Amino acid sequence: MEYDVVVVGAGPVGSTAARYAAMNGAKVLLLEEHASIGSPVGCTGLLSTRAVEECDLKPSDEFVFNSVRGAFVHAPDGQCLPIDGKHTRAYVVSRKNFDRTLAVMAVEEGVDLSLKTRAIGLEKEYSETGTGTKGNKNKKNSPVKLRIIKNGKPETISTSVVIGADGVKSRIASYAGLEKPARVLPGIQIEAPYASDDSDFVELFPGSSAPGFFVWTVPLNEKTSRIGLAIEPGIASKSGHGENSPFSYLERFLRSNPHVKARYSGGMLDFVVGGIPIGPQEKTFADGILLAGDAAGQAKPTSGGGVYTGAFAAKIAGKVAAEAALEGDTSAGRLSEYDKLWRKGLAKELDIGMKIHDYMGKLEDNQLNELIGSLNTPSILNTITEYGDMDHPSVLMRKLMFSGNSLRLMKAFGTFLKTLF
Ligand SMILES: Cc1cc2nc3c(=O)[nH]c(=O)nc-3n(C[C@H](O)[C@H](O)[C@H](O)COP(=O)(O)OP(=O)(O)OC[C@H]3O[C@@H](n4cnc5c(N)ncnc54)[C@H](O)[C@@H]3O)c2cc1C
Numbered sequence: 001m002e003y004d005v006v007v008v009g010a011g012p013v014g015s016t017a018a019r020y021a022a023m024n025g026a027k028v029l030l031l032e033e034h035a036s037i038g039s040p041v042g043c044t045g046l047l048s049t050r051a052v053e054e055c056d057l058k059p060s061d062e063f064v065f066n067s068v069r070g071a072f073v074h075a076p077d078g079q080c081l082p083i084d085g086k087h088t089r090a091y092v093v094s095r096k097n098f099d100r101t102l103a104v105m106a107v108e109e110g111v112d113l114s115l116k117t118r119a120i121g122l123e124k125e126y127s128e129t130g131t132g133t134k135g136n137k138n139k140k141n142s143p144v145k146l147r148i149i150k151n152g153k154p155e156t157i158s159t160s161v162v163i164g165a166d167g168v169k170s171r172i173a174s175y176a177g178l179e180k181p182a183r184v185l186p187g188i189q190i191e192a193p194y195a196s197d198d199s200d201f202v203e204l205f206p207g208s209s210a211p212g213f214f215v216w217t218v219p220l221n222e223k224t225s226r227i228g229l230a231i232e233p234g235i236a237s238k239s240g241h242g243e244n245s246p247f248s249y250l251e252r253f254l255r256s257n258p259h260v261k262a263r264y265s266g267g268m269l270d271f272v273v274g275g276i277p278i279g280p281q282e283k284t285f286a287d288g289i290l291l292a293g294d295a296a297g298q299a300k301p302t303s304g305g306g307v308y309t310g311a312f313a314a315k316i317a318g319k320v321a322a323e324a325a326l327e328g329d330t331s332a333g334r335l336s337e338y339d340k341l342w343r344k345g346l347a348k349e350l351d352i353g354m355k356i357h358d359y360m361g362k363l364e365d366n367q368l369n370e371l372i373g374s375l376n377t378p379s380i381l382n383t384i385t386e387y388g389d390m391d392h393p394s395v396l397m398r399k400l401m402f403s404g405n406s407l408r409l410m411k412a413f414g415t416f417l418k419t420l421f
Contacts, residue, residue: 002029002157002158002159003026003027003028003029003112003157003158003159003160004021004026004027004028004159004160004161004321004322004325004326005018005021005026005027005028005029005159005160005161005162005163005318005321005322005325006028006029006030006031006144006146006157006159006161006162006163007021007028007029007030007031007111007162007163007165007318008031008119008146008162008163008164008165008166008172009031009032009033009164009165009166009167009293009295010030010031010032010037010099010103010106010113010115011099011165011167011293011294011310012055012098012099012102012293012307012310012311012314013165013292013293013294013295013306013307013310013311013313013314014030014032014163014165014166014292014293014314015030015099015102015103015105015106016055016056016102016106016310016311016314016315016318017163017165017292017314017315017317017318017321018030018106018109018111018163018318019102019105019106019109019111019318020314020315020316020317020318020319020322021111021163021317021318021319021321021322022106022109022110022111022318022322023109023318023319023322024318024319024322024323024326025322025326026321026322026325026326027110028106028110028111028112028322029111029112029113029114029157029159030103030106030111030112030113030114031114031117031118031119031148032113032114032115032116032117033116033117033118033119034115034116035115035116036115037096037099037100037103037115038095038096038097038098038099038100038103039096040272041095041096041270041272042187042272042273042274043095043272043274043307044092044189044216044218044226044228045065045092045093045094045095045098045218045226046068046090046091046092046093046202046216046218046305047090047091047093047098047305047307047308048089048090048305048308048390048391049088049089049090049091050308050391051090051305051307051308051311051391052091052093054308054311054312054315055102055307055311056105057101057102059091060101062097062101063093063094063097063098063101064091064092064093065091065092065093065094065220065221066091066092066199066219066220066221067088067090067091067092067200068088068089068090068091068092068200068201068202068218068219069084069085069086069087069088069089069200069201070082070083070084070085070086070089070200070201070202071083071201071202071203071204072197072201072202072203072204073203073204073206073372074203074204074205074259075206075207075368075369075372075373076205076206076207076208076209076365076366076368076369077365077369078258078259079369079372079373079376081372081375081376081381082201082381083381083384083385083388084201084381084385085385085388086385089390090202090390092218092219092220092226114150116150116151117148117149117150117151118148118149118150119146119147119148119162119166119171119172119175120147120148120149120154120171121146121147121175122144122145122146122147122162122172122175122176122289123144123145123147123156124142124144124145124287124288140328140329140330140331140334141160141328141329141330141331142287142288142330143158143159143160143288144158144159144160144161144162144288144289145157145158146158146159146162159288159325160288160321160324160325160330161288161289161290161321161324161325161330161335162176162288162289162290163289163290163291163292163317163318163321164176164289164290164291164292164295165291165292165293165295165310165314165317166295167293167294167295168181168184168274168275168276168277168294168295169275170291170294170295170296172289172291172295173281173291173295176286176289176291177286178281178283178284178286178289178291179281179282179283180281180295181277181278181279181280181281181294181295181296181297182279182281182297183233183277183278183279183297184233184275184276184277184278185212185213185230185231185232185233185275185276185278185304186230186231186233186245186246186273186275187228187229187230187246187272187273187274187275187276187304188228188229188230188246188247188249188250188271188272188273189226189227189228189229189271189272189273190226190227190228190250190268190269190270190271190272191220191224191225191226191227191268191269191270191271191272192224192225192226192227192264192265192266192267192268192269193223193224193264193265193266193267193269194217194219194223194224194225194227194260194263194264194265195222195223195263195265196217196219196221196222196223196225196263197263199219199220199221199222201219202216202217202218202219203216203217203259204216205253205257205260206360206363206368207365207368208364208365209229209249209252209253209257210229210230210231210249210253211231211232211235211249211361212230212231212232212234212235212361213229213230213231213232213304213357213361214229214230215227215228215229215250215253215257216228216229217260224269226270227250227254227260227264228250228272229246229249229250229253230246230276230304231246231249232361246273247273276299276304276306277294277297277298277299277306278297278299278300278301278304278353278354278357279297279301279350279354280296280297280298280343280347280350281296281297283339284296284338284339284342285332285335285336285338285339286332286335287330287331287332287335288330288335289335290317290320290321290335290338292310292313292314292317292342293306293310293313293314294306294310296313296342298310298313298342298346298350300349300350300353300390300391301350301353301354301356301357302353302356302357302390302393303390305390305391308391309346309350309391312342312345312346313338313342313345313346316338316341316342316345317338317342320335320337320338320341321335321338324337348394349391349392349393349394352393352394352397352420353393353394355419355420356393356397356420359416367412370412371412371413373408374406374408374409374411374412374413375409377406379406380400380406380409383396383399383400384396386399387399394420394421397417397420397421398420398421400413400417401414401417401418401420401421
């Protein structure tokens with residue numbers, strides 16, 4: 001074998017998986033189709049303090065633009081729910097510099113990094129000596145041949161395990177005969193001049209302005225914010241154009257929302273489009289193959305964030321891939337350990353997050369007004385401050401359900417809360 005592990009995609013998940021595979025003794029190659037790490041960017045760069053920690057990083061001026069401690073949630077009727085986390089809860093980062101920091105850490109761990117290298121196909125060879133389980137004969141340690149185009153030239157690399165960290169459109173998933181993420185929210189974002197009321201807070205606008213999800217403003221500083229939205233895939237026009245496109249929703253919102261109109265002075269400094277995969281596939285492994293991050297549909301359905309969950313899974317993927325390669329058993333059976341371990345850590349929260357996503361996405365504007373109004377009491381806001389957690393929304397949901405909260409909240413939300421646990 002030329003490599004024990006080849007990781008396709010040098011996003012945060014790929015770099016982390018490659019680093020963990022190398023830390024566990026494997027010879028690792030990390031491929032990136034673009035000529036530059038972290039570019040183009042398809043992200044708001046709002047990372048919880050836990051997400052940064054999960055990537056084994058400390059916040060640094062190299063990638064942090066701003067720190068955020070809470071959110072102003074704006075109901076469709078204009079009322080505002082101020083959620084103050086009281087201390088730093090998240091960072092607004094340069095994804096380009098963040099991704100580069102992670103790639104450097106991988107290289108420092110001994111990973112070979114190859115830019116302008118695109119994976120274009122897989123071939124599987126089956127060894128004659130393997131003793132795979134019944135129905136999986138001779139597949140114990142057969143090499144994977146990964147076809148690539150490097151600097152325009154086709155080549156084939158031989159490896160024990162390929163980790164597909166190639167994002168929401170994962171080609172590795174298709175090549176390996178695995179499902180791709182089925183439910184992908186189309187998103188759009190601009191970076192623009194925006195006079196924030198308080199750059200320690202993000203703003204969220206759920207409701208018909210962005211059906212199925214929400215609009216966000218995320219401040220880089222008091223003068224500039226990232227303003228974006230995602231919508232439910234069934235609503236978005238397939239072509240990406242027309243009045244149901246994310247772009248049209250954003251244009252209409254910027255023109256018509258009185259709060260935002262008063263603070264947005266027009267124009268844009270940056271423009272991003274991308275998909276957010278919610279709901280992981282049933283299977284994230286095959287003979288010689290693992291999928292991680294957006295390729296495995298691991299983003300959080302409540303916020304759309306995928307860096308925390310992706311990094312969590314990447315570390316397991318890197319370790320399991322390296323151990324399996326070095327043991328000489330990279331069969332699907334052996335690699336299924338990864339699937340079990342990442343689901344043990346994330347599946348319950350992703351599942352509850354999906355229920356919250358689906359429930360919130362179906363509420364009419366008047367129901368959202370009622371729900372947001374019912375949360376706006378000092379005691380409930382204290383509960384949100386204490387237990388609100390963008391990576392683990394179930395913690396707050398449980399508290400809201402069991403802490404004897406207001407009748408108004410229970411009327412608006414109680415029946416749904418009971419379905420969560
Ligand atoms: C509008 C928007 C806003 C978002 N905001 C946030 C946020 O604020 N916080 C957050 O945590 N998450 C956010 N996300 C989600 C986040 O961007 C992803 O979850 C995260 O980037 C996933 O990391 P990844 O490494 O799995 O995939 P990616 O970051 O997509 O990296 C995949 C890499 O694989 C490379 N690649 C693809 N195919 C090949 C190939 N065949 N060969 C070689 N290389 C290949 C790509 O070029 C890319 O570099 C947002 C997403 C969108 C669309």
